[in-house]
Amino acid sequence: MEAVALRGLTKSYGDKRAVNGLDLDVPVGSFFGLVGPNGAGKSTTLRMATGLLRPDAGTATVCGLDVWADPIAAKAQVGVLTEDLRLFDRLSAEELLSYNGLLRSMPRDVIKQRSGELLEVLGLDDDRGTFVIDFSQGMRKKIALACALLHAPKVLFLDEPFESVDPISSRTIRTVLEQYTEAGGTVVFSSHVMETVERLCDHIGIIHAGRLVAEGATAKLLKGQRLEDVFFRVVGASPDDDASLSWLGTSPR
């Protein structure tokens, strides 16, 4: 059984089709990287796969559970970190974790024990009483990750988890995610940072214009090439597409 199976996922905004009949399988225990140009449909796909955005057509299953037909059961298997990090940030770190745990009806003692461990591992132990609104971007990513992990989900969906994060926080997040997959968890994350995806992921999918245009085990997909080169070849863009704009750099009139 696949950890995540998306079939014919489609979503349009007005006349624009953001995701166009996307099919995707994510093996259990894999570290799956989703890359694509801006507006390719990565975030929309992740939102549809996690029950945040209803698709116009298609199905999304997580651990065999249909996200849209059986949302309560499916969402219990899922942890989510969104790109914009919109959190209830006038709660303290500890209160936010407690909030997330209670939303999922977790026992109080379990919430307390796991919160303590997560805050310690993520280096937020000293800030457990600080309002999240006063956190730096890196700290916000870490507390959001802690919230996503608290209920021990089987699949983690992370939208741009390494964007705007300093190297130290990035390393902490990476270490936690690697531990998570080693313990059997599945990570699906989107990113623009090719090097990170190449280094971390054992499976990669490339989305372009709302479709999955390439997918597979990292070694098989790249065949010794850099992900960036494969990416440019697959999406049909060239890094040298900047022939015009010769006026750039001249003095303003």
Place this chain on the structure above:
Amino acid sequence: MARHLAALKFALLRGGLRRGGRGSVIALVITLIGAVFGGGALALSLLSMRTILPSTACDIAAVVFALLAAGWAFGPVLALASDSTIDIDRLALFPLTARQLMPGLLLSAVIGVGGVFSIIVLLGAFLGMSATGPSAVVALVAVVLELVLCLSLSRWVSTSLSVAASKRRWRDVALFAGPVLALAINLGVQAANRAVFVNDRANHQLRTHSRPLAIARHVVRWLPTGWSTVAVHAARTGNYALAFLGLFATATFALGLTALWWRAIQRATTTTVSPGAPHRGGRSALIPRFVGWLPHNALGAIAAKELRYTWREPRRRAALLGLLFAGVLPLLVFRSLAASNPRTCFIAVWPALNIGMNANAFGFDGDRLWVDVAAGVSVADELRARTLARVIGAVPVVLVLVAALAALARSAAGVVPALGAVAAAVGMGFAFAAILSVRTPFPMADAARGNAFGGAGTGQNASAGFAALGAVVVSGLVVAPLILVSTKLPLTSPLQTVLAAIGVGIGVVAWRIGLAVATSRDRADGAELLARLTRA
């Protein structure tokens, strides 16, 4: 540049209307019609000043100018999400000087419902105050200066409050202090009105008009908003030196406000909102101790979060204060009446109607609601939890008001019937609030950055306001028969208890129907609600 910024403002209004949908367009049109008719009526009243003494006409104009300025200063602060002026942050990177930018920003600020209303009123004031000849010129200059003064004052207050300090916590204080100040002024005005009314009645004199005008003559016309009316009056009596001085002082004051506004803009565009010393709440549980009985599940978590936000989010704290104000005001106004009649406990029905009516319950959360949706919380549970938080946080205000009115009346006989009517009113309010919050939600601006009084789409706040007003009227019509029947019965009648029970029943049934209607159209998982909050 002014033309560009005016065009930008029109484009923003169009874009906001597109986002807000048909409801917003209708609300904007109704508001505009209201502004034209309301402003027109006021302008005609001012026009009729031509038939009275010039000094009295100028005094009336001074009061109108002061009220207009107060409206401009505190309107956006009190009516959250109503300020649709151009966000200065977006212009920060352009190499524009104050001289280039300010006329355009002033012009764009006047484009809107408030601008239409003010121009009509000022036109009426101009025609009402002026005679022919030089005084007409002075009056024209005076009303133009008044408009500039109102706009500068409004922009300065909004910008200063939005960027009160580079520290987030000071900003929170400012966002709370603004509405508090506005409410304090309102309370002061109410108290002054009451004092005037009581004194006049005590003296058996028909001075309800003359006394406020006396206050106006001595106080209001010497406020900066009244200096221009002093100038007009001086011109009409041939004292051109004083007329010039009045206009000069008004212009200087308006320019001073514009300069302050420009400084606020510079601060807004060159400093970032930083947390300052982080707020450390210590090790605390999410569920406050005083509501430790809340269930430890999604319902309890959301209710606890709402209660914490009621105090921690400055605008919500101010709204709570507004509710307290709504509770205190009847005590102030009906104090003498309550002393002689236990039925004045029914006065508590008015704040009760408003307490339930939180017509945009998800507005402050906005797209943060994804946290709950991702956890599988149903829309019905969201509504139940928010209602529970409202019951805990706000209903005690009404109960205390009932008790206070009973204490003033020195009789508890009116308490039971009043509580029945209050329960019906609160239940009706909750029902309508549930329906409106789910069907027509819109996100409020983020208090931590940008224009904290800005809205998501043009007319959305007006649309929600009209819907809430309609709901309050309908709720009032449902509750009114209960009160009428109760007043026909002796307070000691056992039927009063039956009526109170009926009131509680109406409240409970109304709430359940409201919940069912609110959740009937969408699937239970909250995706549609989240989409509305994200798209809006």
